[in-house]
Amino acid sequence: MSGCSDGSCSGPDRLPPGMLSKYDLDLPTADGTLVWLEVIRGPEPRFEASSLEILDKARSICEGRVFGAVFGDKELKPLYDIAFSYGVDTLYHVKDKRLVQFHPEAYCDAIAELSARIAPAAILMGATPRGRELAPRLAAALGAGLTADCTDLSADGRRILMTRPAFGGNLVATIACNGFPQMATVRPGAFPMPRADVGRKGTVIYRRYLGSAFKNIVSSEPVEAESVDISKAKILVSLGNGIRDRATVDLAESVASKLGGAVSCSRALVDRGWLPQSRQVGQSGRIVSPDLYLAFGISGSVQHKAGMSGSKRIVAVNKDPDAPIKESADVFIIGDAHSVLKELDERLDSN
Numbered sequence: 001m002s003g004c005s006d007g008s009c010s011g012p013d014r015l016p017p018g019m020l021s022k023y024d025l026d027l028p029t030a031d032g033t034l035v036w037l038e039v040i041r042g043p044e045p046r047f048e049a050s051s052l053e054i055l056d057k058a059r060s061i062c063e064g065r066v067f068g069a070v071f072g073d074k075e076l077k078p079l080y081d082i083a084f085s086y087g088v089d090t091l092y093h094v095k096d097k098r099l100v101q102f103h104p105e106a107y108c109d110a111i112a113e114l115s116a117r118i119a120p121a122a123i124l125m126g127a128t129p130r131g132r133e134l135a136p137r138l139a140a141a142l143g144a145g146l147t148a149d150c151t152d153l154s155a156d157g158r159r160i161l162m163t164r165p166a167f168g169g170n171l172v173a174t175i176a177c178n179g180f181p182q183m184a185t186v187r188p189g190a191f192p193m194p195r196a197d198v199g200r201k202g203t204v205i206y207r208r209y210l211g212s213a214f215k216n217i218v219s220s221e222p223v224e225a226e227s228v229d230i231s232k233a234k235i236l237v238s239l240g241n242g243i244r245d246r247a248t249v250d251l252a253e254s255v256a257s258k259l260g261g262a263v264s265c266s267r268a269l270v271d272r273g274w275l276p277q278s279r280q281v282g283q284s285g286r287i288v289s290p291d292l293y294l295a296f297g298i299s300g301s302v303q304h305k306a307g308m309s310g311s312k313r314i315v316a317v318n319k320d321p322d323a324p325i326k327e328s329a330d331v332f333i334i335g336d337a338h339s340v341l342k343e344l345d346e347r348l349d350s351n
């Protein structure tokens with residue numbers, strides 16, 4: 001071990017024993033966690049659920065303050081208390097009418113500027129379509145390491161341990177960055193929706209956006225929002241490649257509505273164009289944790305199981321007695337998916 005008689009005790013090998021894992025990152029000033037709070041616009045703006053899930057996680061695992069960053073104008077005022085109640089200590093409101101609309105370049109500029117000012121140890125955001133667009137841009141601007149689409153986060157001091165599926169879902173990797181800020185996007189639904197600590201107080205700091213990274217938006221077309229959020233459903237009727245007839249999707253919708261649930265699927269049905277991507281369960285789809293997961297004609301690939309293994313009860317219907325999903329199922333029915341669904345639909349009618 002080298003000495004530090006020259007007074008430059010900067011190497012990690014010169015830190016007192018036990019402090020190595022906490023302080024071997026090279027920016028001693030970096031502290032706290034900055035979370036980009038995504039706002040869903042509408043008559044009453046609200047936070048994207050994943051932003052609140054991340055806030056609660058940051059609060060419970062990370063050292064230091066929790067900073068929030070929001071973009072928009074005065075319509076965001078009612079959201080201040082909500083941000084504090086979910087864990088924000090200091091909320092940076094980048095106040096600019098032009099930023100009501102999502103401008104990835106300008107948001108990136110502004111968060112990079114905030115990061116230089118507050119030097120957070122970590123920057124987190126939801127792996128939503130917007131988060132996925134913003135995070136890599138920001139990581140490049142900051143020269144930071146980014147772990148995308150995490151399914152879990154933990155911390156060892158200021159070091160964040162970021163967990164995500166790797167190699168097509170065959171491995172679960174835990175990744176750590178070797179510098180600040182550490183960046184991660186987190187898959188929506190990866191953490192439970194926290195309870196608000198109503199009345200919790202924090203500080204709002206207004207920032208002006210002085211950059212000019214705006215795109216000239218020539219036209220925009222609203223995309224119809226998906227009315228069903230499978231990550232919140234208590235009962236899911238899930239369909240896979242074993243479904244051969246499109247009418248089975250209607251049958252599943254009927255069963256789901258009678259049970260007060262929703263229809264989800266494996267990637268196979270999204271690839272066929274029978275159901276939208278928002279209904280896909282799995283590694284590259286949604287993580288779901290219903291009370292009851294009814295799987296019809298789904299084999300149980302690792303990628304699919306990555307999204308549904310948190311279900312409380314799993315009932316699988318498959319014509320192959322050795323389908324891999326059998327291992328995860330509480331009840332395994334050998335049979336034809338369409339016929340079992342039809343019978344279930346009729347029985348629910350007669351009840």
Ligand SMILES: Cc1cc2nc3c(=O)[nH]c(=O)nc-3n(C[C@H](O)[C@H](O)[C@H](O)COP(=O)(O)OP(=O)(O)OC[C@H]3O[C@@H](n4cnc5c(N)ncnc54)[C@H](O)[C@@H]3O)c2cc1C
Nearest residue numbers: 240241242266267282283284285297299303318319320337
């Ligand atoms: C990087 C990557 C990410 C991926 N992400 C996802 C993801 O997020 N979600 C996902 O689902 N997949 C994902 N996949 C695809 C995944 O590998 C599988 O291909 C997919 O899950 C298979 O879907 P399935 O079980 O519906 O189809 P199959 O594997 O083809 O299984 C169909 C099942 O239906 C049964 N069957 C056939 N006919 C009937 C019948 N009449 N009645 C009852 N059962 C019947 C068969 O016995 C079989 O078990 C991903 C793949 C990769 C490489």
